[in-house]
Amino acid sequence: MISTQRDVCLDMDRHLLLLLLLWSSGVQADEDHPDSAVIARLVGGASRCAGALEILYEGQWKPAWVFPSNPKTSDIICEHLDCGSAVSARNKGTNSSTLFIGGACVQGLNRLNSFCAVPYVRSTTTLDITCSGVPHRSTEFVRLVGGASRCEGTLELNYLSEWRPVKDYRWDREAAAAVCKHLDCGSAVSVGSRKHSVTSITSLPSVWRISGDCFSGSALRHCIRKGISTSVLHVTCSDSVRLLNGSSLCSGRLQVKSNQSWSSVCEADFDRQDAEVVCRELGCGPPSVLQGALYGEVEAPVWNKEFQCGGHESALLNCRSSGSARSSCSPGKAVGLTCLDSLAQPIIILTSMDGVSEAQQQGFQVSKGSSFTVSCSIQPQYPGGSFHLTFTSSDTKNNYTQPAVNHSANFPFPAAEPAQQGNYSCVYQVHVSSHKLSSESHLLSVTVSASPQTGGRWADGV
Structure with missing residues (x-):
């Protein structure tokens, strides 16, 4: 037994440098191989959740050996499947050569990846694992922290x-709506990023990297990754109102939450001023259609008082309501908004034309006398x-x-002058259904230098 262990250690020498590189670059490697998740299986056991570990490598199933193996590595493999x-794990002999998988690489990525596997022809050892067979189905795997309520704050995920x-990576309100629904909050109001202040590279916060479209799907464990980032995701859901069954986040059948229960609202208890408040509370534009049963009929329970908003309130439940209670609501009369x-x-x-250089503190620079152009654009939503x-200086x-x-x-600006040094922003305005909508860009800071600058051909303020 001692000589066998010694032979294994000697045989590992040629692979040691490669494995160290894999282990130390786990998160970096995951950035470069976004689709590198591989298929694994356990064979020869009493169920699909027990047996010898095999990895689908270059189109063939190969027995695999993880070294060093520990409970966390085995847990990751069970979670992947x-x-x-993991209930137990042990090394087991096999009749064929195995793949060598660096355990530290697996732990660093919290999942199995093809670049973790190294063909190891002299080893005949595989990892035999018995998993509990009970998938993790904890309802508390997502939360919003640091906000004014449990429906607002930095998005955090509980994985392993x-x-x-969570890093702000390809998230929008549609993806945030899945978070709000899971937390039994109202509609998604906004999604954005928040910056962490850091003093050194070692103080960068650890994050989960996961795109919004993956969160709303069912394969969370296959696309979540470790990482570090100064920018994290901030989600705001409505505390007490939501729109259901609509064609967009800004349409649907209105429901109001009170005492941990969602209630439909009768058309007779809701008017245009109330609708103004709801649309603003949900981060949408002004109301365009208010009609009973537009998005489904009323469902019990039913809100039993009339809203009496002035139209200026920040939330529907901040509005006054009638003193008398309504005991019933006619079928088909649920508020559709x-x-x-x-x-x-x-x-x-x-x-x-002569190049633009970006400076972290001073902003963007153009040389005096050179031409420059500020371009404004917006994603297509409404025509016209x-x-x-807007330009502002001191x-x-x-x-x-x-x-x-x-x-x-x-x-266009044909010749840059010191007087054009300052902050620029784009404001888009459009009239829709007799309403004037507007939105403003980030600020773009411009300085005019005395001599030509070298650098890139463009810069943006987003």
């Missing part, structure tokens, strides 16, 4: 018994509209207006 947690914030979709944020970009370019404020053509507009 949707088999709960570890809570971490369509709000205009809120405008996306415009994008502002600066281009210059106009862009207003002693000046100017506005320039251009019609939106193909959802964009250009503002």
Whole structure:
């Protein structure tokens, strides 16, 4: 037995450097191989959740050996197979050569990946695992923390018994709506990023990387990854109102939450001013359609008082209500509401013929006398509209207006002067159904230098 262990250790020498590189670059490697999840299985046991570990490698099933093996590594493998947690794990002999998988690589990524596997022809050892067979189905795997209520804050996920914030990677309100629904909150109001202040590379917060479309699916364990980031996801859900069965996040049958229960609202107890408050509370544009049974009939329980909003309130439950209670609601009279979709944020970009350089503190630089153009654009939502370019400096404020053509507009400046040094922003305005909607871009800071700058050809303020 001693000589066999010694031979195994000697045989590992040629692979040691490669394995160390794999282990130490686990998170970095995951960034470069987003689709590298592989199929694994356990064979020869009493069920699919017990037996010798095999990996599908280059189109063939191969026995696999994990070294060093420990309870966390085995738990990750069981989790990958949707088999709960590991009950036992042991090394077992096999008649064929095995794949060598660095256990530290698996732990670093919290999943199995093809680049963790190394063909190891002299080993005849495989890992035999018995999993509990009970998939993890904890309802408490997502939460919002640090906000004014449990329906607002930094999004955190609990994966493999570890809570971490989520990086803001390809998330939108549609994806955030899945989070709000899981938490039994109202509709998704907003989704954005928050920055962590860090003093050194070692103080970067650990995060889970997962795209929004994966969260709303069923394969969470296959696309979640470890990482570090200064930018994390912030989600705001409504505390007490939601729209169901609509064609967008800003349409549907209205429900109100009180005493931990969602209630339908009767059409007779709701008017245009009430609708103004709901649409604003949900981060949508003004109401365009208010009609009973537009998105389904009333369902019990039913809100039993009339809302009496003035139209200026920040939330529906902040409105006054009638003193008398309504005992019934006619069939088909549930409030159906369509709000205009809120405008996306415009994008502002600066281009210059002689190049633009980006400075982290001073902003973007153009050389004196050179031409530059500020471009405004927005994703297509409504036809027409106009862009207003706002310029502000310590002693000046100017506005320039251009019609939106193909959802964009250009503002050329033929010769940069010191007086054009300051902050620029794009404001998009459009009239929809007698309502005026507007949205403003991020600020773009511009400095004018005395000499030509070298650098890239464009810069943006998003």
